[in-house]
Amino acid sequence: MTHITVNGIPLEVENGTTLLEAAQFLGFPIPTLCHMEGLSPYGACRLCVVEVGEGARAKLVSSCTYVAEEGQKVRTSSARVVRARKMVIELLLATCPQSKQIQDLASAHDVRQQRFRQEHEDCILCGRCVRMCEEQMVAKAIGFAGRGESRRIGTPFDRRSEVCRTCGGCMYVCPACELRCTYTEPDKAICGGCANLAPPCIEKEKFDDLMCYMKPCVACEIPRS
Ligand code: FES
Structure with a gap:
């Protein structure tokens, strides 16, 4: 078993559990796009980022592919995480603005505009x-x-x-x-x-x-x- 804390809450998970699964078990919402239950994790969109570690060693990782490590401290909605998620949504909006799913994500995360060159692709290569x-x-x-x-x-x-x-x-x-x-x-x-x-x-x-x-x-x- 592996012991981690998610947003300060201690949790014991089976070895091999991803941070996304651990956070979902505790009811912390993490948006996903390329991830889908029943399909292998792929880690393409980076929408599911969470922050692990502390101080200068803290880093953002994609929770759908990152396996929990002993003693790890995970934050699912720190300011850094929220900023990164909004940036990912802006990039997705720039690529594929007509997708209802992406528009819904933008709305849910209060992204009102995007700053990148507007494309009109019909694929985000999520795989x-x-x-x-x-x-x-x-x-x-x-x-x-x-x-x-x-x-x-x-x-x-x-x-x-x-x-x-x-x-x-x-x-x-x-x-x-x-x-x-x-x-x-x-x-x-x-x-x-x-x-x-x-x-x-x-x-x-x-x-x-x-x-x-x-x-x-x-x-x-x-x-x-
Ligand atoms: S949902 Fe995790 S990287 Fe896309």
Whole structure:
């Protein structure tokens, strides 16, 4: 067992417990984005930062990937943590301003504007879709391609994947993809949003038979037959 304190509260956790799990056990809220239960931790977005250590040795770490260490003192909402989180949200807003999930995060953390060059990307490279495809759907149909600014999600060699079962799992977990459903009869849908699917990770022309498995549709709430 490992002994830590979270915001001054002593806690004994199993070896291998992450700081996020420890804080959540005590009920301290930590925002997350790339992290998702059922998928391996990835540590891409840094939204879940917490502060560990004291004095000059105090540092910020991503709580979803950082495993608790004996005697560690963890702060989940120090001024430094709050500042860092707001900065991460600003960067996410600059990258992907249309994401409702990111807008909600900004609102919840009182971020009213962002100071960076505004982009209109439709992917924040959180890797949720890649992990979902590999770990839950056991398909490995998509992955990261390119480096630096040209890093993106795609299929191997940008060809239609032979192993993709068009399950829609990638879109289901995507925090940036607003329109997740490919309802094929727009006149029967209420909002019509699901008829205009533009998933960031899949080129529509390569997957024109893509269907979403979710019931009901998250966009229009219509139970699908
Ligand atoms: S939620 Fe921990 S780094 Fe993204």
